[in-house]
Amino acid sequence: MTLKWAFLICNLLQFNLARSSAVDHSLQNRVDSFQNPVIYEDFADNDVSVSPDSLYYYSTSNMHYSPSAPILRSGDIVNWELIGHSVHGAFTMRFRKTTRLWYWIGCDVAGPWTKSAVLPGGTCYYDCGLLIDDDDAMYVVYGSTDVSVAQLSEDGLSQAQTYGFYYILDDHLGDITYIWKSDSPWGPYESKVLVDNVKSPLANGGAPHQGGLIQASSGDWYYMPFTWAYPNGCIPVLAPIKWEDDGFPSFYQIGNGSVTLSTATITNDFYAARNTLTHRVHDEFAAFRDRSAYIGIHRDGNKYTISVVHSPTQEELTWNMTSNGTIVTTQTKILPDKTIWLRASLDARASGTYAANFSYSTNGQNFTQLGKTYTMYIGWSYFMGYRFGIFNYATKSLGGSVRALSFTSA
Structure with missing residues (x-):
């Protein structure tokens, strides 16, 4: 099965993260076992993807705090290291092979990035998802109760099919995650419930939601959402999924210096x-x-x-x-x-x-x-x-x- 998917988590920025730091070869590219939460820190609005360096990148919101939105890296989607920050806002980030650049879409622009474009129409693509298809076409999915899809121009800097399915993850605040499927980015889409008020791995935590799907190097698939665990915050967790015959996934429980x-x-x-x-x-x-x-x-x-x-x-x-x-x-x-x-x-x-x-x-x-x-x-x-x-x-x-x-x- 070939998968196309984007997550609901705008200005457009780009940068070259692939050259910013060397690969840590001590990172293991497999998941043998893990214990939730995989990161006991407040990392909300996560968007996880894999880069051509075979490592996983986790972009997350930092809201109004500085130094802007954190970026984490992992070799096994369990053990993560903080490698830098991008810009403020809840957003999406993907690597484009043809330009060897990372693309960021969100609402607020700050930080040492290259501002490449402002998408027209006045729409704030908040909690959006970016898909770079097999033919290098770029799509952004955005909205909450009214979900829309837009295609970017060939240079990826303005709003403008291969095979397999396209997936969108959408959430009802606090309890249910829906997954939508279509053979075209424009629909029509059919949906199923992926998460229905699943018990949090943290006592008194909320149902895991607002996450994404990621494939490990072993070929196994995982769902990486966060659980609301206040007063601590939004804590990332991980759960395996399996693909059913109908083309939908099913969810498994789960200081120095001065x-x-x-x-x-x-x-x-x-x-x-x-x-x-x-x-x-x-x-x-x-x-x-x-x-x-x-x-x-x-x-x-x-x-x-x-x-x-x-x-x-x-x-x-x-x-x-x-x-x-x-x-x-x-x-x-x-x-x-x-x-x-x-x-x-x-x-x-x-x-x-x-x-x-x-x-x-x-x-x-x-x-x-x-x-x-x-x-x-x-x-x-x-x-x-x-x-x-x-x-x-x-x-x-x-x-x-x-x-x-x-x-x-x-």
């Missing part, structure tokens, strides 16, 4: 502070989201205070700040050299307590908890999971800095 942060913003808005560094959750560590909590140093003239703040809040849909949070407790015992260790300990498992606790130390060994427990928010409409954040901003005038000597996730 950083100096100078004030770059005069604001009373916690979320408007520039130079905020964030880090994805590794298993159970973070505290930065649309409803946050933190421990930090507040300075007023020559007065320094360790403060714990709960619930700086953004409105979920507009991301406007609705609250800068409440100081729940303070501590004024700070060493003369202003060196302090801060710790965030939290349970970000979907089946956990969602508890975030904050503590400090003046020697890096003995920590004292400060303030009561904060309960992390598990709403999904912000899409991103909790992160660790380091920030520094001014409320009156620019000046001053903090130096982050180390960061340890354990």
